Amino acid sequence: MTELCDLSAAELAARIRNGEARAVDALDSALARVAAVDGRPGTLDPGDLTADDQAKVHAFITLTVERARAQAEAVDKKLAQGEIPGPLAGVPFTVKDIFVVEGTPSTASSRMLANFVAPYTATPVARMEAAGAVMLGKVNLDEFTYGSSNESSAFQPHPRNPWDTSRVVGGSSGGSAAAVAAGEGALSLGTDTAGSIRQPAAFCGVVGVKPTYGRVSRYGLIAFGSSLDCPGPLARDVTDAALMLNAIAGPDARDATAVTVPVPDYTAGIEDGVKGLRIGLSPDFFKLTYYNHESSEMEERPLPDDILAAVMQAADKLSDAGARIVENVPMPHTRYGIPAYFVISRVEAASNLHRFDGVKYGYRTADKVDDLRAMYRKTRGEAFGPQPKLRILMGMYVSAAQYSEQYYQQALKVRSLIRGDFDSVFDASGEHKLDALLTPTTPTTAFPIGDVYGDSVLMQYADQLTVTADHAGIPGLSLPGGLDAGGLPIGIQLLGPDFSEASLFRIARTYERETETAAWRSARPKVLG
Amino acid sequence: MADEKITPELFAHLVELAALELGPEEGEYIRKQLNNQLKAIEELVQVPLDPTTLPASHGVPYTPAISAELREDLHNPFPHPEAILKGAPKTEDGHFVVPDIPHEDLK
Numbered sequence: 203m204t205e206l207c208d209l210s211a212a213e214l215a216a217r218i219r220n221g222e223a224r225a226v227d228a229l230d231s232a233l234a235r236v237a238a239v240d241g242r243p244g245t246l247d248p249g250d251l252t253a254d255d256q257a258k259v260h261a262f263i264t265l266t267v268e269r270a271r272a273q274a275e276a277v278d279k280k281l282a283q284g285e286i287p288g289p290l291a292g293v294p295f296t297v298k299d300i301f302v303v304e305g306t307p308s309t310a311s312s313r314m315l316a317n318f319v320a321p322y323t324a325t326p327v328a329r330m331e332a333a334g335a336v337m338l339g340k341v342n343l344d345e346f347t348y349g350s351s352n353e354s355s356a357f358q359p360h361p362r363n364p365w366d367t368s369r370v371v372g373g374s375s376g377g378s379a380a381a382v383a384a385g386e387g388a389l390s391l392g393t394d395t396a397g398s399i400r401q402p403a404a405f406c407g408v409v410g411v412k413p414t415y416g417r418v419s420r421y422g423l424i425a426f427g428s429s430l431d432c433p434g435p436l437a438r439d440v441t442d443a444a445l446m447l448n449a450i451a452g453p454d455a456r457d458a459t460a461v462t463v464p465v466p467d468y469t470a471g472i473e474d475g476v477k478g479l480r481i482g483l484s485p486d487f488f489k490l491t492y493y494n495h496e497s498s499e500m501e502e503r504p505l506p507d508d509i510l511a512a513v514m515q516a517a518d519k520l521s522d523a524g525a526r527i528v529e530n531v532p533m534p535h536t537r538y539g540i541p542a543y544f545v546i547s548r549v550e551a552a553s554n555l556h557r558f559d560g561v562k563y564g565y566r567t568a569d570k571v572d573d574l575r576a577m578y579r580k581t582r583g584e585a586f587g588p589q590p591k592l593r594i595l596m597g598m599y600v601s602a603a604q605y606s607e608q609y610y611q612q613a614l615k616v617r618s619l620i621r622g623d624f625d626s627v628f629d630a631s632g633e634h635k636l637d638a639l640l641t642p643t644t645p646t647t648a649f650p651i652g653d654v655y656g657d658s659v660l661m662q663y664a665d666q667l668t669v670t671a672d673h674a675g676i677p678g679l680s681l682p683g684g685l686d687a688g689g690l691p692i693g694i695q696l697l698g699p700d701f702s703e704a705s706l707f708r709i710a711r712t713y714e715r716e717t718e719t720a721a722w723r724s725a726r727p728k729v730l731g
Numbered sequence: 732m733a734d735e736k737i738t739p740e741l742f743a744h745l746v747e748l749a750a751l752e753l754g755p756e757e758g759e760y761i762r763k764q765l766n767n768q769l770k771a772i773e774e775l776v777q778v779p780l781d782p783t784t785l786p787a788s789h790g791v792p793y794t795p796a797i798s799a800e801l802r803e804d805l806h807n808p809f810p811h812p813e814a815i816l817k818g819a820p821k822t823e824d825g826h827f828v829v830p831d832i833p834h835e836d837l838k
Contacts, residue, residue, distance in 0.1 A: 321815050
């Protein structure tokens with residue numbers, strides 16, 4: 203019999219509403235799964251990694267069991283009284299520990315905020331709870347979201363991939379993706395700045411959605427790149443992701459960038475198929491760019507065969523279902539996504555990280571210091587890991603008066619060109635008139651732990667196929683598209699014009715339906731036995 | 732190395748401006764990574780730009796039709812400031828306490 207924690211959010215919520223299951227049963231099922239697969243949570247002083255540690259997922263930093271039980275009991279009470287407790291009633295979900303939640307540690311996976319207990323709650327979390335979802339706890343990430351593997355977390359052991367625990371989970375919403383894949387909560391709230399929802403979703407075989415910038419409020423999100431950060435859902439299937447976006451999207455008086463565009467019911471047309479939709483394939487997403495340290499040149503490499511095959515097979519399935527596939531769509535500035543991101547995100551990160559100074563919250567050095575400046579230096583030197591330090595220093599360098607024109611202003615102009623690529627192909631009166639682009643999500647499947655970490659250039663290029671959507675602000679969705687020769691999940695990505703999430707869900711759901719009986723669909727993460 | 736844009740001297744200046752304190756090994760690792768990143772960033776400098784290309788500070792155009800109205804400029808105090816003060820490393824009588832603030836006499 204399928205355990206409650208392995209049901210989709212939609213199915214679980216329906217059973218709870220119908221009285222076939224209680225919210226506390228769903229909570230207990232998720233907690234039992236956490237106990238079985240997660241191992242010890244991340245801490246600042248983990249000691250040595252044991253063999254048992256290496257076989258576990260380690261998605262969590264903080265489990266909020268008492269809070270979750272009170273929420274689940276409240277859902278059951280409402281139902282007993284005949285009230286309607288919300289569309290996600292009783293569904294356990296996890297929260298990337300970059301969102302503040304009142305009364306819980308909100309660490310950003312950094313020593314800097316290890317002792318920070320938030321005095322208020324982020325809007326997307328509050329909206330999930332208002333929809334009846336039950337927060338299980340806070341999950342791990344790269345420190346301040348700065349990474350693509352979760353290895354940079356100050357809270358170790360860092361998450362490990364449920365499909366193969368010798369592999370990374372991706373990042374930075376790695377704890378979110380791992381928790382969803384392993385049945386430790388049907389849904390998770392993540393953030394995407396260069397691909398931080400979609401890349402780990404691809405690596406862990408789940409669905410991840412970066413909504414249009416402004417679709418979901420950033421209030422209560424500890425900021426990284428303020429013009430890029432997007433909160434969004436991770437889920438095991440497309441319908442669940444749509445249900446979650448229904449709950450968290452919409453304007454918010456506390457975030458001026460949260461737009462007033464009406465929020466449709468993203469599940470309403472999700473089964474309507476793709477007949478008549480135009481879906482593009484771009485050769486610019488089928489080649490990879492890497493920096494060769496020895497030659498100091500950028501070099502091109504082909505996409506791995508099995509990832510390319512997964513995308514082409516998806517195109518065939520969507521074509522069979524009635525979509526028009528448009529080939530050879532030019533996206534010529536795709537290769538500049540990472541270099542521009544190296545500049546823009548660092549400038550924004552440096553600005554956002556100045557607030558961490560040991561005065562108002564978080565860490566302060568225990569050393570005796572003579573004056574305020576020395577306190578700042580020691581506090582920040584001791585509490586930030588290498589990634590925040592790298593980003594602060596690069597951000598200050600490329601925005602300095604004498605370099606700003608050469609780097610920062612240039613990067614912002616290149617961002618215009620990247621946006622222009624998308625505007626052009628989605629233009630309803632243009633040559634291509636696309637409803638969406640179909641691309642691979644990642645250049646590789648989940649790489650081995652330790653293989654890339656330490657090389658900040660190579661790690662950043664893990665986001666080369668996702669980052670342009672963040673520059674442009676458009677929505678992107680990654681969904682499972684098969685397994686590679688080693689049995690690791692492959693992610694395929696759909697990108698669409700601003701506020702086209704409903705179309706992306708429709709296309710993704712069609713692909714999901716068309717591949718329902720594929721052999722790879724029955725494969726499960728190894729940690730589940 | 733001759734092609735390093737961020738020399739040890741420039742790096743030390745940046746570290747001071749960033750209010751960081753780094754150990755020698757950590758500093759050298761970070762400086763090397765920064766120089767590697769700059770080599771990737773150099774790609775940007777070669778992108779041909781039309782003089783009319785405007786910088787984009789964000790991707791989605793914020794038209795008045797989709798932007799929230801500005802809030803009224805009202806004083807709206809946080810309901811329980813003690814929760815904020817509780818998170819501070821050091822407080823006294825409702826104030827944040829910091830070490831001496833260095834002074835410099837202007838001439």
